[in-house]
Amino acid sequence: MSSIDPLLAAYVASFTVAAVVCVASVPRARRVDHADTRRGFVALLLTSAGWAIAQVGFLLAPGPEAKTAFHIAGLVVGFSTVGAWLYFCSAYSGRTLHRDPRYRRAAMAVFLAVVAVKVTNPVHHVYFTTSVASAPFPHVVVHNNAVHWVVSGLAYALSAVGYFMLFELFDQTSLDTRPLTGLAALTALPVAFNVVGYATPRLVDMTYEPIGVAAFAVGVLYVFTERFQAIRLAGEVDDPVVFVDENGRIRDYNEKARELFPALYGADGEPLAEVAPAVADAVGDEDEVLEFEDGGRTRYFLVTANPFSVGATRLGRMLLFSDVTRSERHRRELERQNERLGQFASIVSHDLRNPLNVAKGRLEIAREGRDDENLDAVANAHDRMEALIDDVLALARQGETIGDTDACDLRALTEESWETVATPDATLVVADELRFEADADRLRQLFENLFRNSVEHAGEDVTVTVGALDGAGGFYVADDGPGVPEDDRESVFEAGHTTDPDGTGFGLAIVKSIAEAHGWRIRVTDADGGGARFEVRGVAVAEPATAND
Structure with missing residues (x-):
């Protein structure tokens, strides 16, 4: 062979x-x-x-x-x-x-x-x-x-x-x-x-x-x-995707995921819980919506975890981030509208009835004795009812979606708004130049209510300062009044909350609803040197500001 x-x-x-x-x-x-x-x-x-x-x-x-x-x-x-x-x-x-x-x-x-x-x-x-x-x-x-x-x-x-x-x-x-x-x-x-x-x-x-x-x-x-x-x-989707193994360690991700989570760069093999804790917490049996800051704007992503395997061998999970910002904002807006409807019913059934009862009682007395003092009280009660009705309608209208947005100028809008509420002794200071996208009519209402709040609580000689937030995508309105106690800073935005016996308690609720309708966030803190400072964040700035904030 x-x-x-x-x-x-x-x-x-x-x-x-x-x-x-x-x-x-x-x-x-x-x-x-x-x-x-x-x-x-x-x-x-x-x-x-x-x-x-x-x-x-x-x-x-x-x-x-x-x-x-x-x-x-x-x-x-x-x-x-x-x-x-x-x-x-x-x-x-x-x-x-x-x-x-x-x-x-x-x-x-x-x-x-x-x-x-x-x-x-x-x-x-x-x-x-x-x-x-x-x-x-x-x-x-x-x-x-x-x-x-x-x-x-x-x-x-x-x-x-x-x-x-x-x-x-x-x-x-x-x-x-x-x-x-x-x-x-x-x-x-x-x-x-x-x-x-x-x-x-x-x-x-x-x-x-x-x-x-x-x-x-x-x-x-x-x-x-x-x-x-x-x-x-990943080739079947056009959204951010992150792949993790069965131990929760990052195995791969696409470019859109890295843009959304910069911490992913170089994190191959690292536990997801350490690199992106919020995402790791959201990955469970049910889909969850996460909130992210992206260039000064709030975006919402639906996180879904899809297992991938070879036969019976499970290799890990594909985390898919679907942008649901539009639908999530709409859902939250509907929730706010429902909340306002409840507030409206409460106000109609209780808050408007009290001044009406006062008016009826005073009117009966006036009929008996033609007392001018009582007639004046009736007129004041009616005025308060009118103010309440106007504010309730304004609050309800804020539940509508905002109109067309344009590039708004901070200085021009604040000066226009100031003219409707200013007193002779009050002073407005616009500290910065800023342009951003907004519904101009709604924005005027926001500033008018903030200015009116400052005049009512800080006095007619108040100084109000408006400026841009450093690197935060937003603006602030501050006064030199007594400020807002820390315990009240959440409740001041609730409808009906007021410390002024003659106030309606709706002004700041209207401010908050306008801000949220734009996708912004608002909070109150201390101004430099005392006073109240309202900060609006998440604003899409059109031009960089020269803030000295």
Whole structure:
């Protein structure tokens, strides 16, 4: 029994290993969750394994006729590999080309036509002819004819379409796709061996693609499994995505997630609870809406946790952040409207009844004695009722959505608003220039109520200062009055809260509702040197302010 040539043994071993790897990878490929990707991958592995086995037969078959038969089998199975590759690439990249009946019928027609030419080659020899060579070991040399090059050109063009689909997905997901890009390139690397085998005697002139597919399978299914699954899932969405493993450690994320959470940069392998505690707390059995500050504006994201796995092996979770700012603001606005309706009913049933009862009692006395003092009291009670009604209507109207917004000038609007409430001894100071987007009419109401509040509580000689907040996206209104006690700073914005016997208690509630309708936040704190300072934050500033705040 003669020994096998070492170089021939190396060729046989290479293709045998490729076939074994492809077949052994099929059970793991069957555990891929996405059905179409799974079918395409399994078909790619099986056709590549068949192709590699045909190459082994071509090398080891005892005579030229048997070698030629194995070569034809390899040509048929190899061409079917192109179809499996396209199916896999289309499914994995989220496309539906592989499901389109038109493409499937056209592909089947082309496949059958090409197979017919290949199988009948021993009759017409238009695809290839053969000869026998002794170097580098005894083998059959295939001389390809024009039809072969046409079919090969078609096969490589179709394969290139598959690469385009993959690389476009890799480019769009914003995840780190370098490992999979390299693995995909491995499937094309054997083409270089084909060229060397055709142009030089250094390699046997045969196709080496099954070796590249085997390397791709090992890398995808055994080394970069998480990345393989993550990229497919991320390619289906256009929102921020973060992938965590079963231990809650960050495995990957896309560019939009990094923009939303700058702390993610360089945090691969770190616990999510340490990098983004609020997100980790929100990840549970139920979806939760989280609030984020983005460029001075408040945005809301619905956080959903989707498990991803290979078969029964769970790899981790994909955290998807869907921007629900518009709907969340609408929901909160509806809640505020419902709250105002409740306040309105309470006011109508209680607060308006008291001054009305006073008016009725005084009127009865006036009828008996025509007492001017009592008639004056009736007039005052009626005035208070009118003020209450006006404020209640104003508060209810703030529940409506804001109108069109424009770039508003802080100085111009505050000076216009000041003219409606100022007293001769009061002073307005506009400390900064600021422009921002707002509903100008609503904004005037906001300033008028803040100014009126300062005059009522700090006296007619009050000094009111308006300015921009340093780096916070907002503005403030401060006075030099007695200020607001710390215990009352939350309740001052409640409808009906007042320390003035003649006040309605609605002014600051109106201010808060206008601010919230714009998506802003308002709070009260101490002004420099005493007094009350109302800060409005979350404002979209159109031009930077030169604040000295």
